[in-house]
Amino acid sequence: MSKRAAAALVAGAMVAVLTACGSGGTGSAGKGSGHKLVVGFSQVGAESGWRTANTKSIQESAKKAGVELKFSDAQQKQENQIKAIRSFIQQKVDVIAFSPVVESGWDTVLKEAKDAHIPVILTDRSVDSKDESLYVSFLGSDFVEEGKKAGDWLVKEYASAAGPVNIVQLEGTTGSAPANDRKSGFADVVKADPKFKVVASQTGDFTRAKGKEVMQAFLKSQPKIDVLYAHNDDMALGAIQAIEEAGKKPGSDIKIVSVDGVKDAFTAMSQGKINYDVECNPLLGDQLMDLAKKVKAGEQVPRRIKTEEGTFTPDQATAALPNRQY
Ligand code: AHR
Numbered sequence: 001m002s003k004r005a006a007a008a009l010v011a012g013a014m015v016a017v018l019t020a021c022g023s024g025g026t027g028s029a030g031k032g033s034g035h036k037l038v039v040g041f042s043q044v045g046a047e048s049g050w051r052t053a054n055t056k057s058i059q060e061s062a063k064k065a066g067v068e069l070k071f072s073d074a075q076q077k078q079e080n081q082i083k084a085i086r087s088f089i090q091q092k093v094d095v096i097a098f099s100p101v102v103e104s105g106w107d108t109v110l111k112e113a114k115d116a117h118i119p120v121i122l123t124d125r126s127v128d129s130k131d132e133s134l135y136v137s138f139l140g141s142d143f144v145e146e147g148k149k150a151g152d153w154l155v156k157e158y159a160s161a162a163g164p165v166n167i168v169q170l171e172g173t174t175g176s177a178p179a180n181d182r183k184s185g186f187a188d189v190v191k192a193d194p195k196f197k198v199v200a201s202q203t204g205d206f207t208r209a210k211g212k213e214v215m216q217a218f219l220k221s222q223p224k225i226d227v228l229y230a231h232n233d234d235m236a237l238g239a240i241q242a243i244e245e246a247g248k249k250p251g252s253d254i255k256i257v258s259v260d261g262v263k264d265a266f267t268a269m270s271q272g273k274i275n276y277d278v279e280c281n282p283l284l285g286d287q288l289m290d291l292a293k294k295v296k297a298g299e300q301v302p303r304r305i306k307t308e309e310g311t312f313t314p315d316q317a318t319a320a321l322p323n324r325q326y
Helices: 003-023 049-065 078-090 107-115 143-157 177-190 208-221 233-245 263-270 285-296 314-323
Strands: 038-043 068-073 095-098 120-123 137-140 165-171 196-203 227-230 255-260 276-279 304-306
Touching (some): 038 049, 038 078, 049 068, 049 233, 049 285, 078 107, 107 120, 137 285, 143 177, 143 227, 143 255, 165 208, 165 233, 177 196, 196 208, 233 263, 263 276, 263 314
Parallel strands (some): 038 068, 038 095, 095 120, 137 304, 165 196, 165 227, 227 255, 255 276
16 A cells, blocks of 8 residues: 555544534544543532432442443532533533433523533433423333322222221422422322321421421321321331330321332331332433433433332331332
């Protein structure tokens, strides 16, 4: 091969490499072969056992999948999540994933990500944005369905009771998708029978401490409580402490239906303190890494991926306890 032909070949190869970089958009994964996929992930916080398990799953799956994870904890504040997303945009990550602390108020920052050609994946919780082009996929549970499952259990449990059945509700973080949806799903089911009365409902912010505090207030203000419906296990566990300190028996004096299915709740169920638990699976890491890789490769991904989950009676929870991962 002549020197001129060899030089032309090298120049051609360089153009091909540069073109390949350009087709990768602004993300860093397009910067050459062997470059790790970079995912910026903004987590809600560390408010519950569920959340801790979710964080662990995402971090471990990233490691396993060879993904560089830029992890940011928003401490339950939307402004921190918006800052984190802006920082991911500045760092030109390949994919942004986040679990939105509340449903509304995301359009501006999601538009900024879109303008920077960085795809966004929603995990666990969704946003109420009308513009569906602002994110590529939403991976997580059906919270309305979870609320309905809790309601279905209640209806069966009290099928032969005359009523009234007085219910207190510990709501999740105000404005969050699981709090909104678990409340409406439950209400949809129990409204069919007027004997079910939600006599008090207040946020416990998905934490054990707040769950206890709000339950203490319910116990003082409500002369008769038959059932506690807690939007997550941590609040239920905090409420159990309040009920016991008030000299009552959780699980019998006050029946408890909760959501999540974490180990601590299963232990409480094995002791007869929680009557029914609706599962919400936090182990989303593997699916998220898989999605991120596909999105970066330009593959079509489903807009909605629902997590599969079940329900647990005390007997089922006791049997599942030894092998429960979270
Ligand atoms: O978004 C999922 C919910 O958030 C879980 O039910 C709860 O425990 C967490 O804090």
